[in-house]
Amino acid sequence: MGFLDGKEKFPEIKMIEKQIIDHVKVNRIQPGNTEKIPGQFYATLMVADQECDFFVDGVQVETVQNAVLFIHKNFHWQLKRRGKHPCSGFVLYLSEQILNEPMLSKLQINDVRILHSDQIHHAQLSPIIEGRILSIIEMIDELLTTGLDHREAAILSLINTFFVYCDGKCNIKRELGQRNSKASLVYRFKKLINTHIMELHDVKEYCERLHVSPSYLNESVQEVLGINAKNLILEQLIIRIRKNLKFSEKSVKEISFDLGFSSPEYFSSFCKTHLGQSPSSYRRS
Numbered sequence: 001m002g003f004l005d006g007k008e009k010f011p012e013i014k015m016i017e018k019q020i021i022d023h024v025k026v027n028r029i030q031p032g033n034t035e036k037i038p039g040q041f042y043a044t045l046m047v048a049d050q051e052c053d054f055f056v057d058g059v060q061v062e063t064v065q066n067a068v069l070f071i072h073k074n075f076h077w078q079l080k081r082r083g084k085h086p087c088s089g090f091v092l093y094l095s096e097q098i099l100n101e102p103m104l105s106k107l108q109i110n111d112v113r114i115l116h117s118d119q120i121h122h123a124q125l126s127p128i129i130e131g132r133i134l135s136i137i138e139m140i141d142e143l144l145t146t147g148l149d150h151r152e153a154a155i156l157s158l159i160n161t162f163f164v165y166c167d168g169k170c171n172i173k174r175e176l177g178q179r180n181s182k183a184s185l186v187y188r189f190k191k192l193i194n195t196h197i198m199e200l201h202d203v204k205e206y207c208e209r210l211h212v213s214p215s216y217l218n219e220s221v222q223e224v225l226g227i228n229a230k231n232l233i234l235e236q237l238i239i240r241i242r243k244n245l246k247f248s249e250k251s252v253k254e255i256s257f258d259l260g261f262s263s264p265e266y267f268s269s270f271c272k273t274h275l276g277q278s279p280s281s282y283r284r285s
Contacts, residue, residue, distance in 0.1 A: 020152045023095040024159070026141035031086030035078040036071075041093035043071040044162075045079065046125075046133060052087040053080045054120075057190055059224055061120060061183040066130055068166060070121040075187075090137045094159070103160050120184070123166050136162045182220035185210065189217065189229070193236050199260045201237060203229045238274055245283045252279045 027037065029047065036043060045054075051065045055078040063082060071077055073096070081087050098104065125133065140158050143151045192206055200206060206229070207214050214229070221229045237259070244255045256267030256279075271279045 020155060021144055023098045024140065024144060024155060025093040026137060026144060027091045027093070029079060029087050029089040029091060031081065031088070033078060033080045034087065034091065036076055037093065039093075040073045041095060042073050042099060043069075043077070044092040044094070045069040045071060045077075046089045046092070046130075046137065047079065048088040048130070048134075050085040050087060051082045053082050054078075055080065056120065056183065057187045059183050059186055059190075062122075064122075066125045068123040068125060068133065070123075072120075075120070090134070090141070092137055092140065092159075092162070098156075098159070101156055103156050104163065129165060133162060133165055136165070183224050185212065185217065185220045186224045189221065190232070193233055197233070197236050197240060197260075198258060201233060201260060203233065206233070234274065241271065241275070241279075242282075245279055252283070255279070 025037070025041070027034075029045075029052075046068050047054075047064045047066070049066055051063050054061050054064050054069065057076050064079075079087055136158050140155055140162075143155050143158070148154075188210060189206060192200075192209060196206075196209075203214050203217065207217050210217065212220075218229045221227065221232055225232065227235075240259060241255075244250070244259065245252075248255060250258070252267070253264045256264045259267070261267040261270065268278055271277065271282060275282050277285070
């Protein structure tokens with residue numbers, strides 16, 4: 001087989017050619033609000049020169065401008081316009097299969113970017129680098145809509161070039177700052193509440209799993225959400241109580257134990273305090 005035959009031309013490309021558009025997507029940032037598309041995609045969010053507010057799981061993390069954000073696939077994020085100025089830029093979505101391509105897996109930026117991380121990584125852009133990165137993303141977007149021969153190799157090469165620029169030319173940080181550190185903690189706290197609200201009702205129990213002190217957790221929740229940690233737990237617990245009493249066929253006793261209450265009597269007392277009536281009365285209302 002000669003040099004120009006078959007797959008010898010691009011030996012580092014795996015068998016993703018037919019499905020490249022399922023693994024790489026480029027979307028423009030909307031002038032108003034932009035949020036993560038459905039699917040297990042890592043997102044590289046390039047925000048141009050207008051300030052926009054960046055949210056993770058409903059929590060504002062930071063105001064960003066002239067920046068690239070590297071976002072893990074498990075984060076649910078939104079970018080919202082700030083004031084009258086519209087947001088602009090691009091989102092480059094990549095599947096894990098693409099990121100594991102040999103050409104990309106060797107990048108040094110793997111140590112600090114979107115894979116294997118529960119932090120939002122951030123690169124501030126100079127005007128020159130912003131222009132070059134924007135050109136790369138635009139070329140990827142154009143290639144995705146063409147039927148050119150060997151476009152898969154070209155797309156992977158451009159993605160590689162994009163990350164090389166980010167790795168060598170941008171001021172990459174592990175976090176968006178102190179506020180992001182606290183916002184990230186609040187995000188993880190909210191996820192824990194959602195998972196363990198049926199069994200854990202005490203702030204200290206969550207602090208043990210988060211490896212932080214109650215005072216720091218309260219400080220973080222207060223700063224990010226304007227309420228304390230206990231109220232956040234109560235808020236989610238009350239939502240579960242209302243839902244179960246209205247839509248579950250289970251008895252009040254069964255619901256009380258399902259939600260982690262020590263006794264039906266304590267559950268009834270809790271409902272009278274926080275719902276203003278007994279569980280049975282609330283169910284009939």
